[in-house]
Amino acid sequence: MTSRSGAPHPSSPLEVFGVALRLGLTSFGGPIAHLGYFRSEYVVRRQWLDEATYADIVALCQSLPGPTSSEVGIAIGLLRAGPLGAFLAWLGFTLPSAxxxxxxxxxxxxxxxxxxxxxxxxxxxxxxxxxxxxxxxxxxxxxxxxxxxxxxxxxxxxxxxxxxxxxxxxxxxxxxxxxxxxxxxxxxxxxxxxxxxxxxxxxxxxxxxxxxxxxxxxxxxxxxxxxxxxxxxxxxxxxxxxxxxxxxxxxxxxxxxxxxxxxxxxxxxxxxxxxxxxxxxxxxxxxxxxxxxxxxxxxxxxxxxxxxxxxxxxxxxxxxxxxxxxxxxxxxxxxxxxxxxxxxxxxxxxxxxxxxxxxxxxxxxxxxxxxxxxxxxxxxx
Structure with missing residues (x-):
């Protein structure tokens, strides 16, 4: 759940990895589709962050060099479980296709x-x-x-x-x-x-x-x-x-x-x-x-x-x-x-x-x- 400010409560790095791994196994369709899957999982289903926060993260990552959907996942993992969460969010999302x-x-x-x-x-x-x-x-x-x-x-x-x-x-x-x-x-x-x-x-x-x-x-x-x-x-x-x-x-x-x-x-x-x-x-x-x-x-x-x-x-x-x-x-x-x-x-x-x-x-x-x-x-x- 999120607080009223939109800040996510901490989560275990392994939980972040498990969710990202499931997304890595099921997210077909390219970066834009990935952002839709992320929203459904992180915002709607798990309520790890609110709509405004998610939109802010997407806007940031779209303006940075690199793979937008992976960067969004890294940012959410960072906010949810710190630097280790960022790494495991990337690993879970990346490992199946790699x-x-x-x-x-x-x-x-x-x-x-x-x-x-x-x-x-x-x-x-x-x-x-x-x-x-x-x-x-x-x-x-x-x-x-x-x-x-x-x-x-x-x-x-x-x-x-x-x-x-x-x-x-x-x-x-x-x-x-x-x-x-x-x-x-x-x-x-x-x-x-x-x-x-x-x-x-x-x-x-x-x-x-x-x-x-x-x-x-x-x-x-x-x-x-x-x-x-x-x-x-x-x-x-x-x-x-x-x-x-x-x-x-x-x-x-x-x-x-x-x-x-x-x-x-x-x-x-x-x-x-x-x-x-x-x-x-x-x-x-x-x-x-x-x-x-x-x-x-x-x-x-x-x-x-x-x-x-x-x-x-x-x-x-x-x-x-x-x-x-x-x-x-x-x-x-x-x-x-x-x-x-x-x-x-x-x-x-x-x-x-x-x-x-x-x-x-x-x-x-x-x-x-x-x-x-x-x-x-x-x-x-």
């Missing part, structure tokens, strides 16, 4: 001619899902001339330069343009109950989020470790995703396909399979980590270096590294933002910048859709 995607990676790794039609169907499913996501997001986030221009510019840049860092640059540029050319939304909100972490923890988490973005790419080029490379690729993908799970597609594609970690066919088939399992779409990372081909990713390294040290981990180890890395930014930004959300969201410059970022990610998703269509056409020849 296991299913790892199993699919092993199955696809033993692909024979009989399964080729299945892969083709999954490719078509992925194209349909992304096309629908582009349409829905464009209507919501790029509906007027300036936002449409930012979105189309992002598409052009992403198609012109196929580099893993271009996606990040496009997002930053879109936010900068939004700051100066888009009006503020005029919306402010607040999380209206105590948060069980202080400003000091929030500052540490925010600093760690930024530090990892700076340090991991440097470590990647100085430490001959495939595990570091894998962690860096998936951490950056999770750290720069705005707008929902589907937006991670172009970021991950640029990280794993050009270096040959997985083939384009494997990538698209896995993305199609991710639509058929419950839970967060980000568990696509578990599939990619498991499916990575066992060959050196650093072709320019000295032959003196042990080759096993530069092979990206695959199988269960690769899946675990990829999954932890892509979700870690979600924990850090929720812990950093929740204590001071109202003050930040009320600032006009932040509203304008976020509007630009949202338009930019629509453009990135459109570029990914074009790439999927071209790949499907090429595979039919």
């Amino acid at each position: 296991v299913l995607m790892i199993v699919f990676a092993y199955t696809l790794g033993r692909l024979d001619d009989a399964l080729v039609p299945v892969v083709r169907v999954l490719e078509l499913v992925a194209i349909g899902v992304v096309a629908f996501a582009v349409w829905r997001m464009a209507r919501a986030l790029a509906w007027e001339v300036r936002r449409t221009a930012i979105a189309l510019g992002a598409t052009a840049l992403a198609l012109a330069w196929h580099d893993q860092y271009v996606q990040v640059g496009v997002i930053l540029l879109a936010g900068l343009l939004g700051r100066f050319v888009l009006p503020a939304s005029g919306l402010g909100t607040r999380v209206a109950h105590p948060v069980p972490i202080g400003r000091r923890v929030a500052l540490i988490c925010g600093a760690l989020y930024l530090t990892l973005l700076l340090v991991l790419p440097l470590a990647r080029v100085t430490v001959p470790s495939g595990g570091v490379a894998l962690f860096d690729s998936f951490y950056r993908s999770g750290a720069f995703v705005f707008g929902g799970g589907h937006v991670v597609l172009p970021l991950l594609q640029n990280e794993v396909v050009p270096p040959g970690w997985v083939s384009q066919e494997q990538f698209v088939a896995g993305y199609g399979a991710a639509q058929a399992v419950p839970g967060p779409l980000f568990t696509f990372a578990a599939y990619l980590g498991a499916a990575i081909a066992p060959f050196p990713s650093y072709n320019d390294q000295s032959a003196i270096v042990d080759l096993f040290a530069v092979w990206p981990p695959n199988g269960v180890a690769g899946a675990a590294i990829a999954c932890v890395a892509i979700f870690l930014p979600a924990f850090l930004v929720v812990f950093a933002a929740l204590p001071s959300w109202g003050a930040l969201r009320a600032r006009a410059w932040a509203q304008s910048a976020l509007a630009g970022v949202n338009a930019g990610v629509v453009g990135l998703l459109l570029a990914a859709l074009i790439g999927l269509v071209m790949s499907a056409i090429a595979s039919l020849r």
Whole structure:
């Protein structure tokens, strides 16, 4: 039950895990559908928080980088049972689909001619899902001339330069343009109950989020470790995703396909399979980590270096590294933002910048859709 202020009474971490696990087993349909399942379970059925508090949390997580539904679950777990509750809420919601995607990676790794039609169907499913996501997001986030221009510019840049860092640059540029050319939304909100972490923890988490973005790419080029490379690729993908799970597609594609970690066919088939399992779409990372081909990713390294040290981990180890890395930014930004959300969201410059970022990610998703269509056409020849 909740108090009249909307603050939830404490709950045991195991109770939080059990509820999240059930949601992870039954929540089909993508991030928007997940938010509906969460409301039914947390607000209506269990009354762990009231409607206003839930709306505040959703508004916060929709404005942060990362998977919205997972971040909402993390925030509710944090408010209900502290940091351990946040972790177990994520684990319960994520574990079922992560296991299913790892199993699919092993199955696809033993692909024979009989399964080729299945892969083709999954490719078509992925194209349909992304096309629908582009349409829905464009209507919501790029509906007027300036936002449409930012979105189309992002598409052009992403198609012109196929580099893993271009996606990040496009997002930053879109936010900068939004700051100066888009009006503020005029919306402010607040999380209206105590948060069980202080400003000091929030500052540490925010600093760690930024530090990892700076340090991991440097470590990647100085430490001959495939595990570091894998962690860096998936951490950056999770750290720069705005707008929902589907937006991670172009970021991950640029990280794993050009270096040959997985083939384009494997990538698209896995993305199609991710639509058929419950839970967060980000568990696509578990599939990619498991499916990575066992060959050196650093072709320019000295032959003196042990080759096993530069092979990206695959199988269960690769899946675990990829999954932890892509979700870690979600924990850090929720812990950093929740204590001071109202003050930040009320600032006009932040509203304008976020509007630009949202338009930019629509453009990135459109570029990914074009790439999927071209790949499907090429595979039919």
